[in-house]
Amino acid sequence: MSWSPPQYTSVHNYLLYQAGWFACVLGAASHRPWTGFLVAATLLAIHLLGSRDRHRDARRVMLALGVGTAVEGLQIWAGTYRFTSGTIIDSLPPPWLLVMWAQMATTFDFSLRPIVTRPAAAALFGAIGGPLAFLAGERLGAVTLHRPLTPGLLLLASSWTVAMLIFCSVERARPPLALISRA
Numbered sequence: 001m002s003w004s005p006p007q008y009t010s011v012h013n014y015l016l017y018q019a020g021w022f023a024c025v026l027g028a029a030s031h032r033p034w035t036g037f038l039v040a041a042t043l044l045a046i047h048l049l050g051s052r053d054r055h056r057d058a059r060r061v062m063l064a065l066g067v068g069t070a071v072e073g074l075q076i077w078a079g080t081y082r083f084t085s086g087t088i089i090d091s092l093p094p095p096w097l098l099v100m101w102a103q104m105a106t107t108f109d110f111s112l113r114p115i116v117t118r119p120a121a122a123a124l125f126g127a128i129g130g131p132l133a134f135l136a137g138e139r140l141g142a143v144t145l146h147r148p149l150t151p152g153l154l155l156l157a158s159s160w161t162v163a164m165l166i167f168c169s170v171e172r173a174r175p176p177l178a179l180i181s182r183a
Contacts (some may be wrong), residue, residue: 009049014109016043020103021133024096029141033086037096041101043138046108056174067166068101069093071159080152081134081143108171115164122168123161128161 020040027036051057052102072093075081086094108116115121131153137143145152 008110010111010113013047013107016047017103017107017111019043021100024100025137025140025142028084028086028094028143030138031085033094033096037086037099038095044099044103044106045076047103057106057109060108060170061168063104063167064105065098065099067097067108067163068104071163072097072101074159075152075156078152078155080155081138082144083143084141108167111151113171116167116171117166119165119172122164126160126162126164127157130163131156 007028020036020043023039024033027033027039029057048057048061069092073091077092078092083094083097086096088094104112107113112125115125134143134145134156135153138145
């Protein structure tokens with residue numbers, strides 16, 4: 001009897017993404033941002049090594065890094081928040097935050113597929129999920145949101161909405177990997 005690895009599912013994908021998110025946020029909160037970065041980067045590499053279409057996933061990662069740099073750069077410029085550790089250049093997001101964007105790109109064929117292929121769902125997810133992620137990051141100690149909160153949260157909501165709509169438009173232009181492999 002031969003052994004075969006378990007099938008990679010949306011649940012596995014979600015759990016790996018969440019592990020990377022918590023590693024980055026808790027690493028930054030404990031002033032060990034490189035620890036979280038390395039964990040998330042390792043999880044990203046594992047995903048890419050096991051990917052059925054590495055080139056497609058690498059393009060997604062590059063897109064997410066570009067969009068993430070723009071979104072977070074806007075937040076930094078606007079003074080929405082400041083990071084408690086890991087910043088290398090004050091006007092740029094720290095590496096631990098960018099690797100979270102890169103890792104998020106690995107969810108587009110799995111756990112976020114139902115969201116990133118539907119514009120209304122993508123917009124709603126961005127409008128709610130972006131601000132909630134930063135509120136959670138603040139509670140855990142990785143970031144300090146500037147007061148009053150409302151203007152910053154509205155900017156987060158709008159920029160994350162645009163980001164998710166960008167991802168949605170790119171993903172809708174491509175069939176899911178499962179359909180490609182059956183063709």
